Amino acid sequence: MSIGYFLKVWIIPIISALIIASFINKILFFNIVLPPSGSMIPTLNDYDRALVSRIYNMENTKRGSIIVFYSQELDKLLVKRLIGIPGDKIEIKDGIVFVNGDRLEEDYVKNIDDYNGIFEVPEGKYFFLGDNRPNSNDSRFWKNPYILSNDIEGKVQFRFYPLKDFGWAN
Structure with missing residues (x-):
């Protein structure tokens, strides 16, 4: 040869x-290993492994998507649920989320808390919450509650580990 x-x-x-x-x-x-925060339980668990599609145009995302983004404030990658897009008025009353006056249907939230707050999402920025509200360090508690579109990395598409939870992420 x-x-x-x-x-x-x-x-x-x-x-x-x-x-x-x-x-x-x-x-x-790209692949991601979910950090140990507990904020997305039961939808995603700590140390789950997932496939993430890169996002190049935020107009292709919708409210309720599970998004991976970089938090400048916390200096790390986070995984949370997209709740507010530019121009939205978010009101949270006793843990129930209203977007532009309409109650947001959140079947994925199993644990709510008694949080109250109002947020107006500026242009080019986004508002995120974890699914496990009592145990989520999310937009409600940050000094700057909004994430720049440039800091958004991708959308979680598919969980491939652990094998018992193998399947689409939603």
Whole structure:
């Protein structure tokens, strides 16, 4: 077997596959291990592993999506539920969320608290809450409750570990 044949049959396809995999990982998708915060229980649990699609246009997201973003204030990546988009008025009464006057249907929230507050989401910014409201350090408690669109990394699509929870994230 010649060196040329070996390169053509083995090395070039392997290098090509690595380049394509790297492209997909950097441009289209990435994996995340959920940090130990408890804020998304029972939807997502601490240390779950999930596939995240990159977001390049926030207009393609909708309220209720599970989003990965960087918090400048906390200096770390977080995973929370998108509640408010630019221009929204968020009012929370005894833990019940109202967006622009309408009660938000949140079947994913199993534990509520008695929090009360009003927020107006500025242009280019977003408002996030965890699903486990009594145990979530989210927009309600930050000095700056809004996240810039530039700090939003992606949308959680699919949980692949643990295997017992394998499936779409919603």
